[in-house]
Amino acid sequence: MITWLGALMTVLLLKNLLKVRCGVLTAETEHVDVATLEKLEQQGIDCEPKASTIRIIQDKYLQKVHFSRHGIPLPEFMEINNLEETKRAGELYGYPLMIKGKRLAYDGRGNAVAKSEGELSSAIDVLGGFGRGLYVEKWAPFIKELAVIVARGRDNSILCYPVVETIHKENICHIVKAPADVPWRIRKLANDVAYKAISSLEGAGVFAVELFLTRDGQILLNEVAPRPHNSGHHTIESCYTSQFEQHLRAVVGLPLGDPSMKTPAAIMYNLLGEDEGEPGFKVAHQLIARALEIPGATAHWYDKPEMRRQRKMGHITLVGPSVGVLEARQKSMLREEGYENRNEVAPRVGIVMGSDSDLPVMKDAARILNMFGVSTEVRIVSAHRTPELMYSYASSARERGIQVIIAGAGGAAHLPGMVASLTPLPVIGVPVRASTLDGIDSLLSIVQMPRGVPVATVAVNNATNAGLLAVRMLGVGDADLLARMNQYQEDTRDYVLTKAEKLRKDGWEAYLNQ
């Protein structure tokens, strides 16, 4: 039936394509009739990616064989044709065992898990039996699922989008976080695997490479889609070139666009069909209504004619300064406990000090940040008296959305350096003058850090400059703050010039007597 339909489609499509002088043909899904594509290619129609690529990808078993041959790391797998073979696979790979249909499998459909040998036959029944073509995969003990959108141009130039984390709910992509919160080494590894996988295929276009990150830090390929993909929807708002524009650039032979992110972070939240009919729409529409009140949130509604449970009905993308801040906004959108107050502004600067006796000095930093409209939190965190608090404060600061830390301490002033060793954020150290040594002890304890861990040290007791330095640092990613700093400098100059003019006019004696 498919063959007959395929033949008919070929004739109709070909006639049409030749009539309109089609420059290039691409597919928005891999579930197309490859035989038709191949006939079209024979007739001179340019398919991107190539029919050979679609053929490999639409059969998941063939896909695994292909990538395995090209040295791409994969979970172990084997074809199964009967219960005996399946049992042997179970003995070899252990349980739980993943059983998959070779074709027409997506969004978790076509997958079944057997937790023991006893569950094998029922799992195979769920999948529709051996007739459809099945294979098994060794269970990948992954701790995260990652994905990389890869673009390949007609000139075979390849560019990778930032690695994202995909979070699934009942086997369906639910949330995507960009960039993935994994070590840089893992990101590089994920990129390398994705690059290599796409290099092994033919034709231009955008591809999605889904990956497993295992507990021991390995990256295994899960599967590839030869098209724009749910894990790349965030690129519409967050990247210089969206995956959709990139796909068109790739297939028509334009130069590939810049795939890097123009916002530091993005979260994509799928609106999945909850139930048949109205109630499901209501939940989704409520979420969209809330999203409209969240800064940096964009709602997409696909306007599909009917809702089905777990069907992708739309999505909401949040973009902003850090994944931490976006997670808080997402929780507020979902009205999760403790996040109902959506108008709370996440602090951008954390001011910490070893003791409340430092506050009379450190308040000057808070005043400056206030003046510049920078949200700030002020906390007592002592390196020597609350080492656990210091550890948790410093190591969680980044994910909470803090961008700069100011730490003040006196005497054997360890706080700034210790905080700097626990976070990748820039740390500003304020040496507070203690009762002896006139602050030279504090200064040297803070500034003379070993190679590897810098503290941006300011003058003794000069928390004003710490606040100003924090504003300059935030200005690296905030042109408004930079302009305000410029204005502050002009105002300071004008203030001094006024004094200078007064001294010139009044003379030094009158000036001193005022």
Next chain:
Amino acid sequence: MITWLGALMTVLLLKNLLKVRCGVLTAETEHVDVATLEKLEQQGIDCEPKASTIRIIQDKYLQKVHFSRHGIPLPEFMEINNLEETKRAGELYGYPLMIKGKRLAYDGRGNAVAKSEGELSSAIDVLGGFGRGLYVEKWAPFIKELAVIVARGRDNSILCYPVVETIHKENICHIVKAPADVPWRIRKLANDVAYKAISSLEGAGVFAVELFLTRDGQILLNEVAPRPHNSGHHTIESCYTSQFEQHLRAVVGLPLGDPSMKTPAAIMYNLLGEDEGEPGFKVAHQLIARALEIPGATAHWYDKPEMRRQRKMGHITLVGPSVGVLEARQKSMLREEGYENRNEVAPRVGIVMGSDSDLPVMKDAARILNMFGVSTEVRIVSAHRTPELMYSYASSARERGIQVIIAGAGGAAHLPGMVASLTPLPVIGVPVRASTLDGIDSLLSIVQMPRGVPVATVAVNNATNAGLLAVRMLGVGDADLLARMNQYQEDTRDYVLTKAEKLRKDGWEAYLNQ
């Protein structure tokens, strides 16, 4: 004729609107028949913005009278009905004198300048005579033209987009730079005037407020458009909410979106029709082809059926880290002299030192930045021996796209502090150990800055930490760098742990003997 047409349109439109139960009616141009709008309003159709607003705005003279009554600063103006009145206006306001048509004036059409009394009659002839309704404006000695897109919701909430600079070519908007490179005080003033102007009008929607910045730092209103506007096209790529989405949010009564920029800077370049027919298209298409190779550039082609000289045929928006970097990219796109090499990467960090004798220390900063893939320039700039060079280097750094400066100096080490006083960028100071005093002189000269001008000081001779601190600072706006810094810290830890394990296994004596 307009009245008759208006009446016909009213009937047709009203019939249609009532049939489809139109929720709200908005206009994409102010050159519509207001009488029709008013009749629609009387029939209960909700027009946003209100017909009263369109009526005020479409007659530029009425607009001036309106804003003048509401205390908005404007160039002086008066109605003219004959040559006598025009001459009197010329005597009052001086020359050059701006003569404008009250209605159907846009993109410089309907404006004429008389440089002397002798030119008055010919200027009036060019405009079509007094019959169309004319007025004169005192010449505004502006140094820049600015614009603010303002959104007003149905609940009268008002939000302003960042102030932009608009650059005109033969009276037609040619380039828009966002944000405008003017002092913060001017931006605030421009915002205030725009806010006040829109507050005085009725109805919801997006409005463009065009402004003059005069030599003495005043902001004067030029004119207002009651709709999305060319000066806001950059918002599609550069802001959390584009002006088009914002207009829809406003008129249908949704909450207004965040108007702030998600990229630090944007430049919008209009593709203006060069000549009739093909050659013009060719130039524009050449520019678009080049834009496709520029990171962060997006081309928009309106596909208008015919090209006319100076007609807006499309536009290209560049977004990126700073206006300076974007200007260089724009020049490369236009193949301006000295900018042909479009692949040049603008340095993000400037490393300066007072003397080449500092290089053996300062090279460590360059090495670290290299390792992290941060583009860097290394220069000799001496505070004491090349003060002019220091001045020009520091004060131009920001507009050249530099984001962080590292300055090293020894002895009476003035370079870091002087550079910091000339730029709003964060400056990292490296005290270089000179021949006497073991570096304590350099350290104190750099760290003990007066209130107002901070230098982020690192340990004596520790340029490695200066490089690492620069990476952390850039990480404020670059999540990738932050992740790489995290990885660097993990690698350092693993390196030390390896040594620790070796010491534990070998014992301290064997360890020392290796």
